Amino acid sequence: MSIHTSNSEIVKSAAMKIHDWPTGPYPARVRIALAEKELQSRVQFVTVHLRKGEHKRPEFLAKNYSGTLPVLELDDGTFIAECTAITEYLDALDGSPTLTGRTPREKGLIHMMNKRAELELLDAISVYFHHATPGLGPDVEIYQNAEWGSRQRDKALRGMNYFDGVLKQQPFVAGELFSMADITVIGGLIFAGLVELPVPAQCEALQAWYARMQQRPSVKNRVTMSEALTLPAG
Numbered sequence: 001m002s003i004h005t006s007n008s009e010i011v012k013s014a015a016m017k018i019h020d021w022p023t024g025p026y027p028a029r030v031r032i033a034l035a036e037k038e039l040q041s042r043v044q045f046v047t048v049h050l051r052k053g054e055h056k057r058p059e060f061l062a063k064n065y066s067g068t069l070p071v072l073e074l075d076d077g078t079f080i081a082e083c084t085a086i087t088e089y090l091d092a093l094d095g096s097p098t099l100t101g102r103t104p105r106e107k108g109l110i111h112m113m114n115k116r117a118e119l120e121l122l123d124a125i126s127v128y129f130h131h132a133t134p135g136l137g138p139d140v141e142i143y144q145n146a147e148w149g150s151r152q153r154d155k156a157l158r159g160m161n162y163f164d165g166v167l168k169q170q171p172f173v174a175g176e177l178f179s180m181a182d183i184t185v186i187g188g189l190i191f192a193g194l195v196e197l198p199v200p201a202q203c204e205a206l207q208a209w210y211a212r213m214q215q216r217p218s219v220k221n222r223v224t225m226s227e228a229l230t231l232p233a234g
């Protein structure tokens with residue numbers, strides 16, 4: 001099977017690997033994108049144990065300098081890290097982008113809202129987790145700054161209020177269509193659940209949107225999607 005891109009370049013249907021951790025909020029973003037694009041069968045998952053700090057070891061840092069998950073490995077040995085970059089790659093594969101925008105306007109709005117979802121919500125919760133909670137444990141969290149972490153928690157709560165306001169005006173984070181920006185806010189709320197940071201009661205539009213998002217099969221099945229497709233790390 002081959003997949004045609006919009007400029008007629010043929011991308012061979014080679015196997016891809018995703019290095020990730022099944023329950024991680026950032027890995028969830030790529031898992032949801034894979035399921036939305038119906039690409040699961042082309043991927044094998046490699047589990048990298050976050051709590052054992054496998055993502056900070058030299059073998060993994062050679063794949064991703066930043067020492068974070070997920071990482072996409074192509075069959076020619078290319079490694080693509082960063083959820084946004086991986087999602088853009090996956091979305092471009094079939095020449096029919098459904099997650100990152102079809103027109104210049106859609107692309108611009110989705111990229112902006114996706115970045116906002118990272119800055120104002122998901123990344124802020126991540127900093128809170130790593131700095132103001134035990135995080136991944138003392139072997140991994142070698143430097144913590146609790147005050148900085150708490151400030152990021154407050155920033156995330158402000159972010160929830162912001163996205164609530166957005167979703168009062170439109171059905172999805174970047175407008176009328178489901179996109180990568182929705183996936184990133186979903187990642188943020190998955191992380192919020194893990195750190196027990198509830199969406200404030202007054203954020204009714206955000207809560208209603210999240211209830212709708214949790215009904216999507218891509219979101220519901222994200223953790224179990226790797227069960228038959230997992231390789232040991234190595």
Ligand SMILES: N[C@@H](CCC(=O)N[C@@H](CS)C(=O)NCC(=O)O)C(=O)O
Binds near residue numbers: 024082
């Ligand atoms: N900007 C990165 C962030 C990825 C990230 O922080 N991933 C988490 C996994 S849920 C991680 O690797 N955390 C380990 C750590 O920071 O030590 C992306 O978008 O992919």
